[in-house]
Amino acid sequence: MKPDDIIKLAERDLNLRRSYKYRINVCCSSGCLPFGALKVLKEFQDAVKEFAVEEECKVARTGCVGTCYLGPVVVVEPGDYLYQNVTPEKAREIVREHITKGAPLKNLIYSNETFFKKQLRLVLRNAGKIDPFRIEDYISTGGYSALIKCLTKMSPQEVIDEVSASGLRGRGGAGFPTGHKWNFVARAPGSPKYVVANLDEGDPGVFANRTLAEADPHAIIEGMLIAAYAIGAEHGYIYIRAEYPLAIQTLKRAMKQAASLSLLEGDILESSFKFDVKLRLGAGAFVAGEETAILASIEGRRATPRPRPPYPATSGLWGKPTLIQNVETLANVPLIINNGGAWFSRIGSPRxxxxxxxxxxxxxxxxxxxxxxxxxxxxxxxxxxxxxxxxxxxxxxxxxxxxxxxxxxxxxxxxxxxxxxxxxxxxxxxxxxxxxxxETSCMVDTAKFFTDFCVDESCGKCVPCRVGLVKVKNTFEGIIRGEGKVENLALLKKLGNLIQETSLCGLGQTAPNPVLTTLRYFEDEYISHIIEKKCRAGKCFTSHKEASRK
Amino acid sequence: MSVRTIKLKIDGKEVTAQEADTILEVARENEIFIPTLCYLEGLTSLGGCRLCLVEVKGSPKLFPACSTAVSNRMEVITNSDSLMEYRRMIVELLLSERTHICAVCVANDSCELQEMATELGTDHVRFNRKWTNHKIDSSHENLVLDPNRCILCTRCIRVCDEVEGVHTLDLKMRGKDSQVIIDLDEPWGASNSCTSCMKCAAVCPVGAIYIKGKALSETKDKELPEFVLGRRCR
Amino acid sequence: METTKKIRLATVWLSGCSGCHMSFLDQDERLIELAKKVQLVYSPLVDIKTFPEDVDITIIEGAVGNEEQLNLLKQVRMRTKVLVALGDCAVTGNVTALRNALNNSAKSVLERAYVETADMNSQIPIDVPKLLEQACPLHEIVKVDYYIPGCPPPADLINYVLTELLSRKTPSMEGRFKYG
The missing domain is CATH 3.10.20.600 (Ubiquitin-like (UB roll))
Structure with missing residues (x-):
């Protein structure tokens, strides 16, 4: 395949898409699946046949639109009618009324302006709109055009300069300027070079990266390809936690399809640029999302972080220069290439x-x-x-x-x-x-909860994180048993600062944040726990007998 | 290949060094004391105990001296008040992590953790101590592994892997539950890979791995492999 | 100048082996100097049964192992200006706290001592203070002002700390002590 072939494919698929009068997007992400999204999808497919509207209505399996509280969610185009809590019965009704008669079912439509109005969906541009299992869907919405632009019109340095100009910063948490990082890796001596996409989203209650991978896997792959072209990398890894089976399946399928269109492996689009990607599954450790721990894990060792410098940019996988980016960062890259760094830099806040x-x-x-x-x-x-x-x-x-x-x-x-x-x-x-x-949440209990999480997830390599966090946990247990002393709070602060300042990696350095901020902003709750032995929210002390028995 | 000689300041003292040296190496050469526990010359640096953290002028972060290379015109501070307080606290944490009772320990008078407490003035531990009851492995003919005294510095694991080239020892679990294990967590006496070289006992800074029947202070010089002589932190 | 009033000194023996008191006595002839400055108002070495009020300095040996000791310690703290933890048991729990790692530690040590290993009349004593589930160092119960680790701490170190305290200075412990 050559670039022109991809452009032709895009046109062909776009025409096909336009030939449908209606398109029903059924969210089948991890959020909607447990509510029976696949049954709904099947019902839609059956219903369009039954009502003989197959020719004018396309039923698509898509990723997440974000309203996970309404699942299963279905969006009918044109008009972006969002149907909530769709059941197979409702699906049939939607086809009967909306598709065949053109009359949207008002009572099922969710209209919450504010939820969408203040959002700006760039990374999630395709989420809920395209079928993540069809590369043609991605290509027809402009996918891989940024890669083609890079390969045909831009030098690697121009790509890096464009990313630098965008002001994009790492979305994994630390916020390091992406352009700088690319420059470091590009200039670092050594070969081969590697690109690692970080999809080890280990935080409880966080599912942004998973949703991205489930909804738009090619955005990640295209971002990796552009990054690899810019820094001169030949090999890439996507490090994803094994607890994300749908995302893994989606990415695997996407990689296979990309390879079949010569967008991965071998000579990319018949240019001299070569790049391949492998999936690496993490075994579910929070610390494995730390960049040096990822490297250790990919190399087949225990996922423990190591001191930096040397930074992965100069000495990463197997000692070679390695670019590690969060998948969300990578998904921004095609947009920056297509629309320009200056365009991107105007979005958001100045810094x-x-x-x-x-x-x-x-x-x-x-x-x-x-x-x-x-x-x-x-x-x-x-x-x-x-x-x-x-x-x-x-x-x-x-x-x-x-x-x-x-x-x-x-x-x-x-x-x-x-x-x-x-x-x-x-x-x-x-x-x-x-x-x-x-108001029903107790901040002492909250801080304890997150401390417990970090205690369990600490890798144990450095002392402040391994032991310090346990001592923080013990102090909380004492307070909740009613044995707290006011002096505990000063020691908690000291301990928090120690862990923050002296821990080896980001896990330890940030682990005391819940403790330190609750001490800073909600000290009165600690005081009432310690002196009055009272929890105003009614969370603590009630189960204390149970806890002490343990 | 020539190595560039560079100049830097450690605690205000002007010193020269070679480019690839670590801060710790340069400091020791110049008789500037930086405490360490997990570091041992000749093994790869772990950066785990955090005792050797130093300040580098111009950076808000602290750097482990054992694994940070010096650079030209670097200004290093090894003994600020906050660093000393951090170190004292780290020793407190270690003393309270497992069962450290010097009076009945085989490493008494020859223990680096004990010495560090003396050196830093950690005369009490503010945190409640945890009294552990891990199983002691004494199945080996000459060696004993007592996890209750282990500080997880992994010197034994590294010396076994990097110097003896055997890798009998490794870690299991993570975080507070981490433990040094023999092979795939088997009794030491049943290990086929262990060469009984005793390097692990020689490098153990505490009394977690020791040679049967002798206090560490007795065994030290005569029976230790040449590799470790003079390398332990003094 | 009129000689100042003597400092009221007390020493207390909790769960320990008395080795720290032996070491205290090992100050030998320096005790004579000490005696000129202090009045020993309570100690296992003297025959006073209740802990007096208004003590200036109390030195405590041993960990807190039973309820009687717990109450005594609290009383000592209320009646003392400066409290010094003497020796590893008082500072860390030490050998006294070895039993802490056992399940049902109080019960298991009593069973072991008075039942399993008894040659005759095996029974757990009932008319003695109740063992605490966990033996603990002093500062886990009350505020401690100074610590002298060691098992036992050498007489010189005890003498150094006392001399400093008696001349109202803060002893500097760095490099001077050793656990164990």
Whole structure:
């Protein structure tokens, strides 16, 4: 296949797509599957045959549109009518009324303007719109055109410069400027070079990367190809956790299809650029998402991090220069190449361009997967997109950044979502988890919960993280048993700072965030636990007899 | 190939070094003390104990001296108040992690953790100690593995792998549950791979692996393999 | 200048082997100097049964192993200005705390000592203070001001710390002590 063939294929498939009057997109992501999405899909396929509208209505299996709280979700084009909680019976009704008679079923349609209005879907541009199992779907929506542009019109350095100009920063959490990183790897001596896509999303309650892989796998692959072209890499790995079977299946299929169109393996589109990708499955350790731990795991060793420098950019896989990027970062790349770095840099906030995907969960009316422009206020995320707190309860706190994110109070809701503001407030961008808590949540209990998680996930290599976190956990257990002392709080802070400052990798360095931020913003709750032995939210002390028996 | 000689400052003292040297090597050459536990000359650096963390002027981060290369005009601080406090706390954490009772330990008077506590003035431990009851493996003819005293520095694992070339020892589990194991977690006495070279006992900074029937302070010089002589942190 | 009032010193023996008190006595002739400055108001070495009020310095040997000791320690803390933990048992729990790793530690050690290994009249004693489930160092119960580790701490170190305290200075422990 040559570039022209891909362009022809795109045109052909686009015409096919246009030949349908209607298109029914049935979300079959991990969010909707448990609600019976596959049965709904089957019913739609049967119904269009039965009502003889096969010629004018395409039923497509797609990825997630983000409204995971409404599953199974079905979107009917044109008009983007979003049907919620679709059952096989409703599916039949939709075909009968909407497709054959052109009358949308108003009572089944979900119309929540605010959920979508404040979002900006760039990374998730195709999510819910294309069939992730058909490469033609991706190509017909402009997929792989950025790769063609790179291969035919741009030098590797021009690609890097474009990415630098975009101001794109790593979406894995640390926010390192992507262009810089590419330059480092491109200039590092040694060959072969590697590209590693990080899809080891180990945070509880976070599912942004999974959704991306399930909905639009080729965006990741195209991003990797462009990165590889820019830095001169020949081999790539996608490191994905084994707990994501659908994402793995989707990626495998996508890689096979890409290879069949000579978009992977061998000479890419008959150019001199060669690149192959392998999948590596992680065994479900949170720490394996750390970049040096990923490398160890890919090499077949224990997934433990190592000190940096040397950075993977100079000494990564098997000691060779290696580019490690989160899949969300990579999925941005084709857009930047197609629309230009300057275009991208105007999106979001000045220091922080582009968008960020978040898994919005907890006590909000609309939990789900969202993508927001950087710089938007947290308040808009919680109250506009999230729809606020259900059941008339009061907002208490929002945790940003996954299990090691900080818990922020109401006063900080006007904080802008960008790397610097979040870090300053004690939270992190992290992998993109936002958990909203209402007045029924106890902040002491919350901090304990996340500490317990980090204790379990610490790899044990460095002392502050391995032992320090256990001591934090023990202190919490003491407080919840009613044995807490006020002096404990000063020691907790010291311990938190120690773990933050001296731990070997990001896991330890961020693990104390929930403790430190709750101590900073909700100290009164600790005091009432210690002095009055009372938990205002009623979470602690009740089960304390049970806990002590353990 | 020529190695570039560079200049840097450690605690205000101007020193020269070779480009690929680590901060720790340069400091030791110049008799500047940086505490270590998991580091051992001749083995790859782990960077795990975090005792050798130092400040480098111009960076907000701390760097492990054992695995950070020096660079020209670098200014290193090894003994700031906050570093000392961190180190004391790390020793406290180690002392409270498992059962460390010096009075009844085979390594008493010859233990690097004990020495580190003295050196840093860790005269008490603010955290509740955990009293562990891990199974002791004494099935080997000459060697004993007592996980209750282990600080997981992995020197034994590294020396077994990198110097003896056997890799009998490794870790199982992770985090607080990590433990040094023999082969695939089998009794030491049943190991086919172990060459009984005793290097593991020689490099153990504490009393977790030791030679049967003798206090560590007795066995030290005569019976230790040449490799470790003079390399233990003093 | 009028000689100042003597410092009221107490020493307490909890769950320990008395080795630390032996080491205290090993200060030998320096004890005579010490005696000029202090009045020993409570100690296993003297015959006073209740812990007095208004003690300036109390040195405690041993870990907290039973309920009587627990109560005594709390009383000592209330009646003492400066509390010094003497020896590894008081500082870390040491040998006394070895039983902590056992399940039902109090019961198992009692069974072992008074039933399993008894030659005659095997029974768990009932008229003695109840063992705590976990033996623990002093500072897990009360605030401790100074620590002198060692098993036992050498007489010189005890003397150094006391001399410093008596001249109202803070002893510096770095490099001076050793656990075990």
């Amino acid at each position: 922080c361009s582009g968008t960020k995907c978040f898994s919005l969960t907890g006590k909000v009316k609309n939990p789900g997967l969202i993508e927001i422009p950087m710089g938007i206020a947290l308040r808009e995320v919680v109250f506009d997109i999230g729809g606020g707190i259900p059941d008339g309860k009061k907002f208490k706190s929002v945790q940003v950044g996954g299990p090691s994110g900080g818990c922020l109070p109401e006063d900080l809701l006007d904080l802008s979502v960008d790397y610097e503001s979040l870090t300053k407030a004690g939270a992190i961008m992290g992998s993109g988890g936002i958990v909203v808590m209402d």
